[in-house]
Amino acid sequence: MTEHVEATQPKERAPRDAIPPAIVIAFIVVAIVVICAFFGGSIAPDSPFTQRLEIGDTPPSAEFPAGTDLLGRDVLSRVIHGAWTALIGPVVVAAGAFAIATVLGLLSGYLGGVVDSGIMRWVDFMLALPGPLVAIVVVGVVGGGYWTAVAVLIILFTAPDTRIVRSAVLEQRPRPYIDAARALGVSKTRILFVHILPNVLPIILAYVVLDFAFALVNLAGLSFLGLGVEPGTPDWGRMLFENRTILFTNPVALLLPAAMVILTAVSMNLIGDWLFARFTRQ
Amino acid sequence: MTAKSLLTVRGLAITAAGRAITTGTNLEIARGETIAIVGESGSGKSLTAKAIARLLPPGVSATGQVSYDGIDLLALPEREMQQIRGRRLSLMLQDPFTMLNPLMKSGLHIAEMLRDRPEFRDRAALNGEVARRLTEVGITDPDVAERMPFQLSGGMSQRIALAAALARDPELLIADEPSTALDVTTQAEIIKLLKRVQQSRGMGLVLITHNLRLAFSTCDRIYVLYAGSLLEVGSARAVEADPFHPYTLGLLLSEPPADKRVPKLIAIRGKVPRADEVAGRCAFADRCDWTKDACRAAAPALAELAPGRLTACIRRREIAAEMQALRGSALAAASPSAAPDSATRPIVRAASLVKDFAGRAGRVVQALKGVSIEVRPGESVGLVGESGSGKTTLGRILVGLETPTSGRIDIGGFDASDFSAMTSAERAATRRIIQMVFQDPYSTLNPRHSVRRSLTEAIGTIGRFPRSEIDARIAELLREVGLPEYYAERRPSSLSGGERQRVAIARALSVKPKILVCDEPVSALDVSVQAQILNLFKRLKLELGLSYLFITHDLAVVRQIAERIYVLYLGEVVEHGSAEDVISRPQHPYTKRLIDSIPR
Numbered sequence: 108m109t110e111h112v113e114a115t116q117p118k119e120r121a122p123r124d125a126i127p128p129a130i131v132i133a134f135i136v137v138a139i140v141v142i143c144a145f146f147g148g149s150i151a152p153d154s155p156f157t158q159r160l161e162i163g164d165t166p167p168s169a170e171f172p173a174g175t176d177l178l179g180r181d182v183l184s185r186v187i188h189g190a191w192t193a194l195i196g197p198v199v200v201a202a203g204a205f206a207i208a209t210v211l212g213l214l215s216g217y218l219g220g221v222v223d224s225g226i227m228r229w230v231d232f233m234l235a236l237p238g239p240l241v242a243i244v245v246v247g248v249v250g251g252g253y254w255t256a257v258a259v260l261i262i263l264f265t266a267p268d269t270r271i272v273r274s275a276v277l278e279q280r281p282r283p284y285i286d287a288a289r290a291l292g293v294s295k296t297r298i299l300f301v302h303i304l305p306n307v308l309p310i311i312l313a314y315v316v317l318d319f320a321f322a323l324v325n326l327a328g329l330s331f332l333g334l335g336v337e338p339g340t341p342d343w344g345r346m347l348f349e350n351r352t353i354l355f356t357n358p359v360a361l362l363l364p365a366a367m368v369i370l371t372a373v374s375m376n377l378i379g380d381w382l383f384a385r386f387t388r389q
Numbered sequence: 390m391t392a393k394s395l396l397t398v399r400g401l402a403i404t405a406a407g408r409a410i411t412t413g414t415n416l417e418i419a420r421g422e423t424i425a426i427v428g429e430s431g432s433g434k435s436l437t438a439k440a441i442a443r444l445l446p447p448g449v450s451a452t453g454q455v456s457y458d459g460i461d462l463l464a465l466p467e468r469e470m471q472q473i474r475g476r477r478l479s480l481m482l483q484d485p486f487t488m489l490n491p492l493m494k495s496g497l498h499i500a501e502m503l504r505d506r507p508e509f510r511d512r513a514a515l516n517g518e519v520a521r522r523l524t525e526v527g528i529t530d531p532d533v534a535e536r537m538p539f540q541l542s543g544g545m546s547q548r549i550a551l552a553a554a555l556a557r558d559p560e561l562l563i564a565d566e567p568s569t570a571l572d573v574t575t576q577a578e579i580i581k582l583l584k585r586v587q588q589s590r591g592m593g594l595v596l597i598t599h600n601l602r603l604a605f606s607t608c609d610r611i612y613v614l615y616a617g618s619l620l621e622v623g624s625a626r627a628v629e630a631d632p633f634h635p636y637t638l639g640l641l642l643s644e645p646p647a648d649k650r651v652p653k654l655i656a657i658r659g660k661v662p663r664a665d666e667v668a669g670r671c672a673f674a675d676r677c678d679w680t681k682d683a684c685r686a687a688a689p690a691l692a693e694l695a696p697g698r699l700t701a702c703i704r705r706r707e708i709a710a711e712m713q714a715l716r717g718s719a720l721a722a723a724s725p726s727a728a729p730d731s732a733t734r735p736i737v738r739a740a741s742l743v744k745d746f747a748g749r750a751g752r753v754v755q756a757l758k759g760v761s762i763e764v765r766p767g768e769s770v771g772l773v774g775e776s777g778s779g780k781t782t783l784g785r786i787l788v789g790l791e792t793p794t795s796g797r798i799d800i801g802g803f804d805a806s807d808f809s810a811m812t813s814a815e816r817a818a819t820r821r822i823i824q825m826v827f828q829d830p831y832s833t834l835n836p837r838h839s840v841r842r843s844l845t846e847a848i849g850t851i852g853r854f855p856r857s858e859i860d861a862r863i864a865e866l867l868r869e870v871g872l873p874e875y876y877a878e879r880r881p882s883s884l885s886g887g888e889r890q891r892v893a894i895a896r897a898l899s900v901k902p903k904i905l906v907c908d909e910p911v912s913a914l915d916v917s918v919q920a921q922i923l924n925l926f927k928r929l930k931l932e933l934g935l936s937y938l939f940i941t942h943d944l945a946v947v948r949q950i951a952e953r954i955y956v957l958y959l960g961e962v963v964e965h966g967s968a969e970d971v972i973s974r975p976q977h978p979y980t981k982r983l984i985d986s987i988p989r
Contacts, residue, residue, distance in 0.1 A: 112936060283827035284835045290788045291850045292820045301846075305837045 123311035130381045133374035143190035151184035155341040164353040174357035180359045188341035197258045197322035205315045212272020213299050233266035246334040253336045256329045275307035309386035316379035320372045327368045343368050392873045395420045395593050400711035402455035411617040421591040425604035429661050429915040434597045438563045442480045479559035483566040485546035489538040495549045496534025503554030526552045544575035561593040603627045606988045614868035616672040617664030622699040632699035636673045643720050647945035647987045656920035660885040674888040678697035679708045735763040742796035756782040758960040768936040771951030779960040780940045784906045788825045824897035828909040830889040834881040841877040847899040866895040887918035904936040956980050
């Protein structure tokens with residue numbers, strides 16, 4: 108029989124590109140933040156709450172590597188404990204926005220028609236709102252601090268993510284493998300979640316990482332304005348606000364949390380960009 | 390020949406990321422001569438053209454010698470190379486739709502090339518020249534120069550691209566698959582035009598193509614490239630009469646003849662390898678019927694066996710008689726197409742189908758204007774037409790992917806005019822009668838699902854089965870389409886185009902349908918693989934008693950498969966009848982044009 112297919116060697120995998128050094132550093136920064144967030148209690152040299160009003164703010168010394176703040180609290184310990192609110196809020200925002208946006212984007216992109224128009228007009232409306240301002244107003248009026256801010260950010264971030272998911276779905280929808288599944292009578296839900304979702308997931312995940320970075324900066328900003336965490340909580344944004352008056356006696360108390368916000372956000376951005384480039388190249 | 394040689398390529402080896410693409414190609418073309426580089430995908434033919442013009446993409450490099458009229462092109466500084474491109478050597482690319490700048494009026498593409506000439510400083514002179522150039526490529530309507538590329542048809546764009554490539558009056562034009570992306574009838578026009586321009590200007594022409602027949606009908610000499618190695622060189626007439634290399638013979642025999650129906654095409658087995666997979670041996674050894682150990686021992690060099698005839702086959706002298714016998718038997722074989730049995734009830738009957746699409750600015754575009762067709766059990770019906778004829782829309786309507794605006798469809802006794810109006814049991818039953826095979830093998834399978842997963846899902850649509858039964862059925866399906874059982878664990882990315890199309894056929898067969906709608910199932914495949922898949926369709930028809938609705942633009946393909954043909958033109962059936970009658974005695978002018986455009 109001439110129409111017989113020769114056994115072919117499985118193709119060797121293309122050698123994985125080496126991870127660029129900047130991305131390695133970004134991963135290290137994120138790893139440090141994660142470790143601090145979960146094991147802060149055992150790492151930190153001191154309790155973040157112990158006040159030493161008698162010494163007040165002091166510059167870095169052997170006893171306090173990053174000095175103390177106005178109430179004599181150890182700045183280094185507060186920064187280490189601050190990793191928790193820096194991590195948990197953005198994670199919840201990114202995961203929440205991702206989950207809602209994926210469902211909305213899949214429905215919008217695959218079903219089209221009225222569903223699509225409805226969801227997209229809502230997205231347009233949300234994109235027209237000045238995000239940070241809305242967050243300030245809602246948290247200021249409703250109260251509830253940190254977690255209200257997280258909830259508001261989830262809703263704000265869902266809108267642009269929905270668009271991204273939808274456009275990725277629109278790209279898959281006309282492919283013959285979707286048509287073939289339809290011709291076989293595969294159900295809509297199955298086509299959406301078994302055929303389309305796995306093919307758009309990598310792109311969505313790359314955007315989720317970026318969401319994390321934006322949420323971190325936004326939450327830190329709200330805390331700085333006094334709209335985030337409760338007063339007294341060790342939080343990087345809050346520390347910027349509390350320690351702004353001691354810039355000249357102990358600059359580290361201000362610069363260290365600021366540096367952490369920037370480093371973490373930049374690292375996540377780099378990782379997100381890198382993931383995106385990796386996934387879209389294929 | 391060497392005395393007035395215009396372009397001489399010696400040992401041109403192209404590598405990309407350490408991987409060989411071609412291994413030392415030698416080419417020669419004299420002034421006013423036409424040569425063809427014939428090869429399948431992965432042969433390195435396009436990159437060879439780009440290497441000559443020094444337009445290789447980043448990461449791809451070439452070594453060797455390219456001497457153009459005595460100038461060593463590969464050693465030339467980029468500035469001087471710029472002076473050569475366009476003026477002395479011009480390149481014309483395959484896809485007419487991406488070749489023109491979408492923001493530039495079509496006339497501007499030609500004016501751009503003329504700008505640096507002092508005699509065309511004057512605007513009127515420049516416009517006059519542009520008009521004259523357009524006339525040369527057969528565009529007499531002066532309005533065309535003012536149109537944007539998106540307003541032009543494929544053939545028109547290709548003409549503009551040709552005029553732009555010719556604007557600086559090159560002595561050599563390299564045309565890379567200039568007609569492949571176009572409709573059949575337009576293809577013939579563009580090739581005729583190229584040939585006419587080449588002759589009237591006495592220009593050298595390198596035609597790069599996968600189509601051996603096209604090369605024979607247009608070119609003086611043929612270079613057959615396979616997986617990066619030249620396998621055969623010779624004058625078109627001599628190669629056509631008696632190919633020296635088994636690969637060339639295989640290509641010739643794989644191409645379905647348009648003038649008759651053969652019981653089985655003689656296919657080359659296996660698939661096209663990558664150049665680096667076959668380094669150090671005959672590139673064709675794994676697929677050749679005459680391979681001996683010596684073929685695998687070393688890469689054979691091109692040797693001159695007759696004046697001007699080179700072949701890389703070291704066994705040519707021993708096997709010449711066998712090759713000729715094979716060719717003779719293939720040419721003699723012909724089987725009449727069985728007369729359709731008109732007594733049986735059609736399995737698919739569509740009556741006065743109309744499909745409207747919303748066009749631009751609220752206008753309605755009619756894709757189908759009252760089309761009626763029938764397919765009887767066990768019958769293969771060809772649906773022939775060009776892009777825009779509505780043939781794909783018709784196929785999609787029949788399997789329920791689109792709903793017709795009006796008209797009636799009966800599939801195996803069910804009223805399938807509107808799939809969404811059927812009960813789910815009826816819909817499921819209809820889908821067990823009719824299934825579809827799609828054109829593009831690269832996106833017909835979900836890239837994230839293994840073959841087993843795709844087939845399991847398809848089998849699951851007709852009911853719940855125990856694991857063991859599903860596995861047995863998958864093994865059976867793979868066997869039916871000629872794939873080894875262990876392919877079940879493969880993902881689409883590790884399959885070749887032909888293998889993917891086999892899996893797609895297996896998926897369609899998994900619900901045991903009675904009729905397959907095949908939308909251009911072989912047009913995206915290499916010629917040697919095309920014949921394998923056509924043979925598979927023929928075998929499945931015999932073994933499973935399948936019917937086909939074979940949608941294609943290729944009359945030669947349809948001749949091999951179909952007993953009856955419908956010719957679709959602008960949404961209407963303009964002719965139908967037995968395959969024999971329609972192809973041998975076409976009645977409608979459009980059918981005649983289609984048949985005339987087959988290169989011979």
